[in-house]
Amino acid sequence: MVIGNTTAYRRHLPHLRRPGAMYFMTFCTVARRELAPACRTIAIDCCVYEHQKTSWIECAVVMPDHVHLILAPFADFSLEFVVGRIKSMSARRINAERHTKGHVWQHESFDHILRLGESGRKKALYVCENPVRAELADSPDDYPWIWRSWIEGKK
Numbered sequence: 001m002v003i004g005n006t007t008a009y010r011r012h013l014p015h016l017r018r019p020g021a022m023y024f025m026t027f028c029t030v031a032r033r034e035l036a037p038a039c040r041t042i043a044i045d046c047c048v049y050e051h052q053k054t055s056w057i058e059c060a061v062v063m064p065d066h067v068h069l070i071l072a073p074f075a076d077f078s079l080e081f082v083v084g085r086i087k088s089m090s091a092r093r094i095n096a097e098r099h100t101k102g103h104v105w106q107h108e109s110f111d112h113i114l115r116l117g118e119s120g121r122k123k124a125l126y127v128c129e130n131p132v133r134a135e136l137a138d139s140p141d142d143y144p145w146i147w148r149s150w151i152e153g154k155k
Contacts, residue, residue, distance in 0.1 A: 022056075022058070022071070023069075023111050024114060026109060029066065030104060032065045035094070039097055042093045042097060044146070050082055055077060057070070061128060061130055061143075068127045090104065131145075
């Protein structure tokens, strides 16, 4: 379905796509299997790899069994392409690390277009607090599987 310049489709979850939009994205491991620390490092590295190649990554947070991203795909790339690359590349590397085969990530992801008045930075700051709310770190700065464009991206 097309509404203005926004397209919509549905699998198990509804999905909206709008050119130039910034998205809040979450994808989970199969069966919510917890990733070992080395595998979380692989996942964050694969997220960061896409920054300024296929998309603007505002932030990425790898939790034990899921990943949060705030990102805006560049005009030549769809959200599915960018997230598909992250999931595919990280799954290959995670399977190599674990000496396993098969799916690492659930097929469908949750995504949400940030509204016109909704600040990507404000949403990113909220997302970056997830490890603190989950009692995995005392502050986002103490959590090793976080990447923020305005901090780590400046280094």
